[in-house]
Amino acid sequence: MNEMDTLSQHSTFINQRDSSVGFAEPRVDPLLQYSIREQLKALTTEKLTDCQRRANLCESMTLAVTTLLQQETADHSVLTKIFQAMYENVLQSMAKAEISQQSLTHEYLSPTGYVMSPLHCRTTIKDIYRLHGFIRGLDRAIKDRLKSDAVVRILYPACGPFAPLVLPLIQYYQSNDLVTEQQVQITLVDVQPGAIQAVKQLVSDLSIQGFIDDIVEADATLYHPEQTFDLLVLEAMQHGFTKEGQLSIAKHLIQFLSVDGVLIPQQISVHGMMVRGEIEFNQQWQDSAFSHSINLRKKAVKDRVELGEIFQINRSSLLALEEVTLPSQVKMVKANRISLPVGIEDMKDRILAVYATLNVYSDESISEYDSGITHPRPDMTFYVDTPPRSAQPEHFLAFSGDDIQFYYQLTGLPGFVALKADSEA
Structure with missing residues (x-):
C-alpha cells in the first residue's frame, strides 16, 4: 500500500517511565516553555484592577454564548475574534489561581485513558464548534427539564480547568437573569489538582458560586456521588474516539443518572x-x-x-x-x-x-x-x-x-x- x-503513523507520544504504578509521564519541556511565555504575556498585559479583569471576563463569556445561541450560523471570522477574547480572559483567571508549574503541566496515563494536563486542555474553550453544539444543546436540555422540574442537577466529570461546556452558559444565564441558582445545581469533577484549582478560581471570578453544588477532585471512573443527576455532561474525547476515557467514564457514571436523566451528548x-x-x-x-x-x-x-x-x-x-x-x-x-x-x-x-x-x-x-x-x-x-x-x-x-x-x-x-x-x- x-x-x-x-x-507517518500518528505518534505514540507518551513514553512509559514508571511501569510499577502503571502511569506514564511525558516530556514537558515544550509545555513548560509555552506556559512561561503565556505567563510573561499576562504580566505585560495592560494592568487592570481585579474588578476590571472580572468584568472583562464576564462580558467576553456572555458575548460568546449570546452569539452562539442567537446566531445559528455566525461568521467564522467574527466567532474566532469573540472566542479568542474569551480565551485570553480565562487565561487571566487561570494565572490568578497561581497554579504550580508541576500541577499545570502534569499529565499521565491512567488505567482508563490519557489524562491531559490543565495547560494542555485549556484550549478546549477555543474550539468554536464543539462549544456551539454543546452549549446550544445543553441550553435546550436545561429549558426542557425546567418545564417539569423545579431544579436541574448537572454532573460534569472531566471538566478541566474551565468547564467550558457548562460555565459559559451559566454566566450567560446569570448576566441575563434567565435561570436562577435555585433552578440549576452543578457538580464539577476532575482528577487533576491544577484543573480543580483553576475552575474554582473561574467560578469565583464569574461570581456563580450559587450555581455550584460541589467541586470534586476525583477520578471520574471511581467517583460515587450520593445523589442522582438529571443531566450528565461528558466530553473526554480525542479524534477517532481514542486515547481519552470517554467510554470508561460514561460506563461508570451512567448509573447515577435519574430514571429519566439525559446523557449529553445523547x-x-x-x-x-x-x-x-x-x-x-x-x-x-x-x-x-x-x-x-x-x-x-x-x-x-x-x-x-x-x-x-x-x-x-x-x-x-x-x-x-x-x-x-x-x-x-x-x-x-x-x-x-x-x-x-x-x-x-x-x-x-x-x-x-x-x-x-x-x-x-x-x-x-x-x-x-x-x-x-x-x-x-x-x-x-x-x-x-x-x-x-x-x-x-x-x-x-x-x-x-x-x-x-x-x-x-x-x-x-x-x-x-x-x-x-x-x-x-
Missing part, C-alpha cells in the same frame, strides 16, 4: 471509511479558510468508500455494554461488524479513517471536521488487499469481501482493534 508506507456514532489520504486530508482543504463539515468538497466525499458505523454510544448501549477480559487482563467491549466492499480497484491504496459524530441534544450536533474531537483519524496499521512492505506485529491485513469485527479496548490508551470475523474466538 504505497500511501500507507509514505504517510449519542456518539463512530464510523469508518477507506480514503485516499491526499484527497481527504489535503486537496479538499487547500481553498478553505477553516476545516468544517460545511466546507467538505463533493469530490472528496464522493471519493470515499464508506464502511458504516463501527460503534455507537448512548444511554441504552452503555447500560447493555458487556466487557470481555482477556488473559492479559485487558478489558474489551464488542463493537460492530462491517463487511469490506468488493470491486474497489484502488482499495489497496486507501487508508482506514475513523471519525465520530455527536448528537448533543435534540437536533444539535457536531459533525465530522467541525471539531478536534470529530476530525477523522487515519489508522496506519490497517491494510486491505496488500501487506505492508515491512510488516509489524501491530499491522492488520484484510481483503475485500472480508467481514471485520471491531472491538474497543478499555486501557490506558483506548482505541479500536479489528479482527476478521471468521477468526473470532
